[in-house]
Amino acid sequence: MGTKANSSLDANLGQNLLKQMILIRRFEERAAEEYTKSKIRGFLHLYVGEEAVAVGVVQALNQEDYLLSTYREHGHALARGMNPNVIMAEMYGKQEGCSKGRGGSMHLFDSSLNFFGGNAIVGGHLPLAVGMALASKKQNKKNITSCFFGEGAAAEGEFHESLNLAALWEVPVLFVCENNRYAMGTALKYTHSMEDLEKKGEAYGIRSVAVDGMDLLAVMQAAAEAVEFIRETGKPFFLVCKTYRFRAHSMFDAELYREKSEVEEWKKKDPIPKFKEYLLKENLISQALVDELERDVEQEIENSVAFAENGTWEEASNLTRFVYSELKQP
């Protein structure tokens, strides 16, 4: 993969994508710190190690495209351009958060960016993605829907029903399976009878590709091809990104199910240093600029924590808001 994409990589784009990955990484590391200080509670699922997937796929989309994700969605939200301030505030439960504090870490939403959440029921958003794409088709819109989920989700009935429906109805969905090899503590080989997950897409007649999810350039190229195919044909596409989560499943996980050495092996494939080295080697960035990006990111994160700290608690008298719509049908 990659020579075409590599040679055409624009320096600004490369710098921007590197910055996005660093932002996601550092933002989540900070979130974990705030969790240990009890500023953030509930479930917190980190994406550390998987950044190239969100960044590589989301950059291939345009503003009109719809996005849906799981409870491990900070990376997708940031890559989509959501403001770190409102994400941090959401995780603090403050009303300045992107979901007014009601959702927390697992339920980030921003309809202005066509970011439709944060779904915490595994597989629950796949049928929604099919429906959104169906709506686009009915409305003759040109946008596509992209939907991120783990390999664990591919064992759910909803995954199979959704792929079949998308293929049957010929709707423009990009299914992105983030195969990080573990569903909580259960390894791929204990959850799937067949480990080449892309074959599951093929079984439904869906064009399916597996790609190295630790390599941003490879993900970018695969995503570009997938998106182009969907826009041209209006049909779904199944993209499997082979990746790895460096940290625990959530903050409650003692990681009894995998060897430390395995994690260390995968850390050698860390997508961030790899992409940075590439940019340096190709003279698409200078070390001074890398340092500047890192300082900018630190500042953005400091700002987000300050924003969250200064946020306010919603009055308990508002508790029953948003159960039914406050707007009336036009």
Added chain:
Amino acid sequence: MTKNVSLTYREALKMAIREALHKDERVFLMGEDVGRYGGAFAVSKGLLQEFGPDRIMDVPLSESGFTGAGIGAALAGMRPIVEVMTVNFSLLAMDQLFNNAATLLHMSGGQLNVPVIIRMGSGIGRQLAAQHSHSWEPFFAHVPGLIVLSVGTHEDARGMLLGALESLDPVILFEYTSMLNLEKEIPEDSGVVDISKSKVRREGTDISLITYGTGVYKCLEAAEALEKEGIKAEVIDLRVLRPLDEATFLASVRKTHRALVVEDAWKSVSISSEIVSRIMEKAFFDLDAPVERLCGVEVPIPYPKHLEDASVPQVSDIVEKVKKMIKP
């Protein structure tokens, strides 16, 4: 006099599962992450090493599939314990539970039994937001054919599963994850619990607090506080939500002449709706005051702590309510 032992709710649950596995070789445990991960809540930690992968089965994320498979295995002579990690995910298995487990005995004219046990972590209070904070006890309790149990105490964590093992019919066990680390004393010889009976957890003469699940310890705490104010509250732990043991709570109401029903579940069409109806039907003339309820506020549970707390009854709410009911 039997001695007491101190243990956590988690330890009590685990003792019961181990005992079931030792007692009956048809028993096996299956669920997401019950083996290698050690159980999502560490309840089954170490059991894979002790009993091996045939009896402690990790399953894929396929709630409808593995719950249905548990029902099938029960039909074919096994005694599966199916762990649905949390009640929130049981929604994906509803069809199997309601259309198969609950109906096969009846549809087959009594030929088929479904002795499956479904365990589910449940409860509100860990800031897990709307999709992970469901109280589905009323849903399950609506369905004839199921036996629905609520594990509100350590004694029941130790003994209800064993009681369920003696049932030929499907048993749903609601376990409460917010109580896992809570340590309490139970009699050393605690064992099989009679899963057809409610239990008076504390005797009193002034009012009956009728509750289940996480409401039990809350009501006991409230009763203690009320005692200091001279009010003697009786606490009834329903334990079995279907089929209801109405004799126990009706007897209590006939004694105290007042009742407050407490639960975390949303108020409309809840367990308390049913309890209040039965009191109206069968003990109306024994009442000195209208029966009242404290239930969950009808809102998807929000993430922030203060809003989550405001969504379900707290001990202080129970104390206040009782004082108003008794000294209007």
